[in-house]
Amino acid sequence: MPAISSERSNWYLLQCKPHQDERAHLNLRQQNYTVYHPQLLTERVIRGKQQQRRESLFPGYLFIHLGGNDNWAPIRFTRGISRFVEFNHGPATVAENVIEHLRARCSGSSISHNDPPLTPGDHLQINRGPLSGLEGVFIASHGAERVMILLQFLNREQTVCMPLSDLTRPHSSFQANL
Structure with missing residues (x-):
């Protein structure tokens, strides 16, 4: 299990099992962890119709916010999670400003993802x-x-x-x- 090098909270990178990003995100949130799964709204032609759908910006990866006093053990056994991404024999930390930039970029659209899709003439x-x-x-x-x-x-x-x-x-x- 990864060791925490400081008492302050940081964002960490988790690798998910193949095609289980959503499952891992949901399971971590149900355990009251703060998780960020950056997604973008994309348009695809599906069965001959153009449809908008949300797709992961980093397929197979999630960000989790943990502090020195948080319990890391349940994360290892959470469905959908493969492992913590590690660099130099420790968990990879992600700077707060990087997460803020991703949030701004992914939600930067003033047209909300919950709004109905745009149609010609809007x-x-x-x-x-x-x-x-x-x-x-x-x-x-x-x-x-x-x-x-x-x-x-x-x-x-x-x-x-x-x-x-x-x-x-x-x-x-x-x-x-x-």
């Missing part, structure tokens, strides 16, 4: 970048994290490809006025 508002404040209409997805939108800009319609994280859905009262 109205969107740009909230970051040089086109901030403009409104457009969703045309299509362009990869996992970018979309094509139609803007009324410079007295004509322009098609623009931009990051999904720079867009929000307008409030329903705003949308009704369009």
Whole structure:
């Protein structure tokens, strides 16, 4: 079992058994551990239909937050967990700022993963970048994290490809006025 080198809490990297990331994440959370499983929303064609689904950013790995007084023993026997990732004969620690960056990157999309998927014709508002404040209409997805939108800009319609994280859905009262 890995030894803890300090009394302060750290994030550690766990390797999961093949295709058991979700199972390991759920089982660790049920044991009241703080676990982070970074995921991104991706679009795939499944059975001829384009669908959005969440996929692991690091398949086969989870991050767990543990302190010097936490009990590490149950982790070894948790279903779905293979082992702690180790470097230099000790568990690999991950800096807090790395976890914060991953959280911001994975949840950076202002369009929530719980929102219904975008469909052509949906109205969107740009909230970051040089086109901030403009409104457009969703045309299509362009990869996992970018979309094509139609803007009324410079007295004509322009098609623009931009990051999904720079867009929000307008409030329903705003949308009704369009």
